Amino acid sequence: MSLDAFINSLPKAELHLHIEGSLEPELMFELARRNKVEIPFDSVEAVRAAYDFSNLQDFLDIYYAGANVLQTEQDFHDLAYAYFQRAAADRVRHAEIFFDPQTHTDRGIPFQVVADGLLSGMKAAEADLDVSSQLILCFLRHLDEDAAFATLRKAEPWLDRIRGVGLDSSEVGHPPSKFKSVFAAAGSMGLKRVAHAGEEGPPEYVWEALDLLKIDRMDHGNRSMEDPKLVERLAKEGMTLTVCPLSNHKLCVVDDLKDHPVPEMLRQGLHVTLNSDDPAYFGGYVNENWRQLTAAVGLTREQLIGLAKNSFEGSFLTSAEKAAYIDEVEAYAAL
Numbered sequence: 001m002s003l004d005a006f007i008n009s010l011p012k013a014e015l016h017l018h019i020e021g022s023l024e025p026e027l028m029f030e031l032a033r034r035n036k037v038e039i040p041f042d043s044v045e046a047v048r049a050a051y052d053f054s055n056l057q058d059f060l061d062i063y064y065a066g067a068n069v070l071q072t073e074q075d076f077h078d079l080a081y082a083y084f085q086r087a088a089a090d091r092v093r094h095a096e097i098f099f100d101p102q103t104h105t106d107r108g109i110p111f112q113v114v115a116d117g118l119l120s121g122m123k124a125a126e127a128d129l130d131v132s133s134q135l136i137l138c139f140l141r142h143l144d145e146d147a148a149f150a151t152l153r154k155a156e157p158w159l160d161r162i163r164g165v166g167l168d169s170s171e172v173g174h175p176p177s178k179f180k181s182v183f184a185a186a187g188s189m190g191l192k193r194v195a196h197a198g199e200e201g202p203p204e205y206v207w208e209a210l211d212l213l214k215i216d217r218m219d220h221g222n223r224s225m226e227d228p229k230l231v232e233r234l235a236k237e238g239m240t241l242t243v244c245p246l247s248n249h250k251l252c253v254v255d256d257l258k259d260h261p262v263p264e265m266l267r268q269g270l271h272v273t274l275n276s277d278d279p280a281y282f283g284g285y286v287n288e289n290w291r292q293l294t295a296a297v298g299l300t301r302e303q304l305i306g307l308a309k310n311s312f313e314g315s316f317l318t319s320a321e322k323a324a325y326i327d328e329v330e331a332y333a334a335l
């Protein structure tokens with residue numbers, strides 16, 4: 001069996017996926033029509049042509065504009081369900097998905113519309129497609145900590161259905177320290193904590209995410225590789241990194257996929273997982289990330305099996321659930 005074919009059916013989890021980043025141009029047009037929202041593009045092709053980014057901010061400007069078409073609970077349901085159909089086709093068995101409530105509440109969409117729509121899409125996907133999932137609420141780091149606290153308060157009635165909090169949006173100039181208190185509050189409510197760190201920001205931001213935000217998992221983490229003491233700590237603590245190869249290439253975090261740090265991360269004992277980040281914008285869902293990275297850097301079958309196991313180990317599932325999924329990986333690898 002070719003490595004591509006092996007990847008395609010390998011059971012895996014996806015741990016770094018912004019649901020708003022799975023909005024395909026076709027669905028964007030359909031929702032714009034359904035909700036009578038203007039979008040600054042004439043065609044699906046024109047939207048795709050605009051996806052040429054030089055950095056994270058370039059992308060975020062387009063990504064936040066695209067989210068304007070999302071208006072109703074049904075829209076959020078459809079968005080989530082469409083992602084899970086793609087994920088199931090990539091043999092994703094479990095996904096922990098981010099959402100950015102402030103992107104919606106700040107333009108007048110109630111938190112309830114967003115959360116209930118996503119949760120209903122997740123429930124339908126579990127029933128129809130046999131993909132389990134959990135929801136992670138991300139705070140937008142370009143906004144202030146008071147706004148993050150207000151969002152956490154809005155989320156209170158849903159906290160039994162939200163697994164954790166995250167931190168995303170423009171990294172440089174918005175260090176983790178800005179959100180120390182709200183992450184402490186989220187932790188005391190029993191929520192898991194994750195944060196984007198070291199995507200564009202320096203290793204100091206990764207240290208802050210560990211020491212001040214007390215994260216359970218790290219999103220990206222690429223620039224940790226510049227600091228040997230940090231790498232040693234991440235390896236010793238068994239910290240899972242949710243790495244996103246095509247995102248890194250599209251946002252110029254790496255110039256060439258051949259130079260991607262995943263092989264070096266694995267050599268240094270880091271718990272790497274491979275994910276798609278914003279697949280509608282970056283040219284591929286999770287298997288495309290696995291395949292293109294494998295072709296570019298030469299990952300072996302054994303490494304791919306390890307990455308699949310890492311994806312379940314690094315999830316927020318129970319130990320029994322993790323073990324059941326890892327058994328699926330082993331059964332598949334033994335075929």
Ligand SMILES: Nc1ncnc2[nH]cnc12
Pocket residue numbers: 018021056063168169170196199247277278
């Ligand atoms: N790659 C990324 N980095 C930071 N914020 C994001 N929001 C959506 N995708 C993101």
Ligand SMILES: [Zn+2]
Pocket residue numbers: 016018168196219277
């Ligand atoms: Zn991300």
